[in-house]
Every structure is written in structure tokens, then in C-alpha cells.
Amino acid sequence: MRSSSILTLLAAAGMLAACGKKPAPEQPAPQQAAPTQEAAPPPPPPANDDAERRAREAAAARAAALRTELADLIHFEFDKADIRATDQGILDRKAAILGANAAVKLRIAGHCDERGSDEYNLALGNRRAAAAKRYLAGKGVDEGRLEAVSYGKEKPLDPGHNEDAWAKNRRDEFEMTAGGDNLVAPK
Numbered sequence: 001m002r003s004s005s006i007l008t009l010l011a012a013a014g015m016l017a018a019c020g021k022k023p024a025p026e027q028p029a030p031q032q033a034a035p036t037q038e039a040a041p042p043p044p045p046p047a048n049d050d051a052e053r054r055a056r057e058a059a060a061a062r063a064a065a066l067r068t069e070l071a072d073l074i075h076f077e078f079d080k081a082d083i084r085a086t087d088q089g090i091l092d093r094k095a096a097i098l099g100a101n102a103a104v105k106l107r108i109a110g111h112c113d114e115r116g117s118d119e120y121n122l123a124l125g126n127r128r129a130a131a132a133k134r135y136l137a138g139k140g141v142d143e144g145r146l147e148a149v150s151y152g153k154e155k156p157l158d159p160g161h162n163e164d165a166w167a168k169n170r171r172d173e174f175e176m177t178a179g180g181d182n183l184v185a186p187k
Contacts (some may be wrong), residue, residue: 004141005128009136020041029076030175047111060184062185063182063183066097066100066183066184067100067176067180067183069090069093069094069097070094070097070098070104070106070174070176071173071174071175071176072090072093072174073171073172073173073174074087074090074091074096074132074171074172075167075170075171076128076170076171076172077166077170078113078170079116079124081110081124081127081128081130081131082131083131083132083135085182086172088135089134091132091135091139092139094106094136094174095136095139095140095141096186097183097185097186098136098141098145099139099140099141099186100184100185100186101179101183101184102179104145104176104178104179104180105145105146105147105176105177105178105179106136106145106146106147106174106175106176106177107147107148107149107174107175107176107177108129108132108133108146108147108148108149108173108174109125109129109149109150109151109155109172109173109174109175110124110125110126110127110128110129110130110132110148110149110150110151110152110169110171111125111128111150111152111153111155111156111157111169111171111172111173112124112125112128112152112153112168112169113153113156113165113167113169113170114156114161114166115151115153115165115166116153118152118153121153122150122151122152123150124150125151125152125153126148126149126150126173127151128150128170128171129148129149129150129172130148131172132148132172132174133146133148147149147177153169156168156169157169157171
């Protein structure tokens with residue numbers, strides 16, 4: 001038995017020697033990460049930038065179109081200060097825009113052709129500007145937002161001396177004097 005015990009011991013020792021493990025290689029110690037600054041959020045995708053840019057451009061184009069409509073001229077017959085039927089639609093649109101934009105103020109400038117005296121044409125230009133002011137006030141625009149002035153024959157659009165030129169010069173011009181930023185379309 002003695003020999004079998006020795007053999008068993010030798011076999012056990014051999015097995016232990018065969019199963020022996022090599023020491024694991026040393027792992028480097030974990031290093032602390034350097035403190036980082038808070039990262040800025042990533043920029044929005046280009047589609048958002050494009051959509052926002054297109055929306056701003058569309059709003060600017062609408063506001064420019066409204067400014068153009070507010071500046072549209074109306075014209076008068078010779079020696080008259082009556083609003084023509086063809087110009088009532090222009091004034092109706094101005095009234096609607098003014099109704100949607102309470103901060104807008106307009107200067108209405110009456111003009112005449114070159115015929116007649118300076119005094120007569122200044123008075124006629126004033127009557128023309130006042131006629132447009134009354135029309136807009138009749139559509140609900142506060143008269144305090146409307147200023148009427150006359151330039152008579154002093155600022156012709158067309159310097160010609162014929163009926164075509166005179167017809168262009170018999171007009172009311174409209175100029176925004178306040179509130180023209182961020183115009184909104186009437187509903």
C-alpha cells in the first residue's frame with residue numbers, strides 16, 4: 001500500500017504542477033480622465049436651419065409685399081378730389097392692412113399736375129389727401145394714424161407737358177411714417 005500511496009501522491013503532485021497557473025500580467029492602474037468642459041449641444045440638422053431660413057425669408061417677402069401695397073398710388077381726374085371707383089379697392093386693401101397693424105402710421109401726400117396756380121394746386125392736393133384720409137377713416141382706421149399733406153404741383157412723377165404726364169401727376173402717395181417693422185397680413 002505504501003507504493004500505491006506514493007504513486008497517488010506523485011500523481012497528485014504531477015497534476016498540481018501541470019495545472020499550475022502563471023501569474024496574470026500586471027494590469028495598468030486605471031487613470032483618471034482629465035476634466036472636460038461641458039460640450040456644446042450639437043448644431044441642429046441642416047434641414048432645420050433651411051426651414052427656419054425659408055420661414056424668415058417668406059415672412060420678409062410677405063412684409064415687403066404689404067409695404068408695397070401700402071405705398072400704392074391712387075389717381076384723380078382733372079380738377080377733382082373724388083376717389084375713383086377703380087381706386088377704392090386699393091384703399092380697401094390699405095384699410096385692411098392698417099387694421100391688422102395697429103402701429104402703422106401713414107402720410108398721405110396729395111399731388112397735382114402743372115396746370116393751375118401754386119395756391120390752387122396746393123389746395124387741390126390737400127383736398128385729394130383729405131379725401132383718401134376720410135375714406136380710410138370710414139373703413140375703421142383711426143384718423144390719428146393718418147397725416148394729410150399737399151405738395152401741389154411741386155413734385156411731378158412725370159415732367160412731361162401732355163395729358164399722359166398730367167394723369168400720372170394727379171395722385172395721392174402713401175408713406176409709412178411709423179410701425180413698418182414686422183407687418184402682418186390681414187386675416
